[in-house]
Amino acid sequence: MSKTGSRIWKLCVVLLVTATALAQAADTGKMPAKAKGGAVISPAGDYKWVDAPNAPPGVKQVVLWGDPEKGRFGAIQKFPAGFSAPLHWHSAGLRSVIISGTVIHGPEGKPEVRLPANSYLYDPPGYKHTTKCDAASECVFFLEGDGKFDIKMVEKK
Numbered sequence: 001m002s003k004t005g006s007r008i009w010k011l012c013v014v015l016l017v018t019a020t021a022l023a024q025a026a027d028t029g030k031m032p033a034k035a036k037g038g039a040v041i042s043p044a045g046d047y048k049w050v051d052a053p054n055a056p057p058g059v060k061q062v063v064l065w066g067d068p069e070k071g072r073f074g075a076i077q078k079f080p081a082g083f084s085a086p087l088h089w090h091s092a093g094l095r096s097v098i099i100s101g102t103v104i105h106g107p108e109g110k111p112e113v114r115l116p117a118n119s120y121l122y123d124p125p126g127y128k129h130t131t132k133c134d135a136a137s138e139c140v141f142f143l144e145g146d147g148k149f150d151i152k153m154v155e156k157k
Contacts, residue, residue, distance in 0.1 A: 026113035079133035092147030101139030106130035
């Protein structure tokens, strides 16, 4: 095989591997692995939003790293406009930065707090709260978890 033919063959293999990784990411809602050199570049238009496991219906996400079903992770999540989750808590600490919309956070026994875009929120493990999304528009936020994502509903007495 000529030098040019060998290069074309190698290029085809690289393109096939890249296309396969992107297709898998699109099917699972997870981002492709880091590119050579460690960079990850991922335009928002390439995201495939999937149902967030262990979350109420309507919650969608794109996992950026890790695995929310197994441990530490980073993701972009979104709630539909008007979404509401009653009093609950999480086993892992969760950090959020609101990207768009207004998240309404209700600490147990305290007034609700409205969190517009660019707001930050940290819920430590076991912290009881309600979560809502203002009815005016969906809520999109970055979410980082210290461990597996879960939601434990607080039963009414």
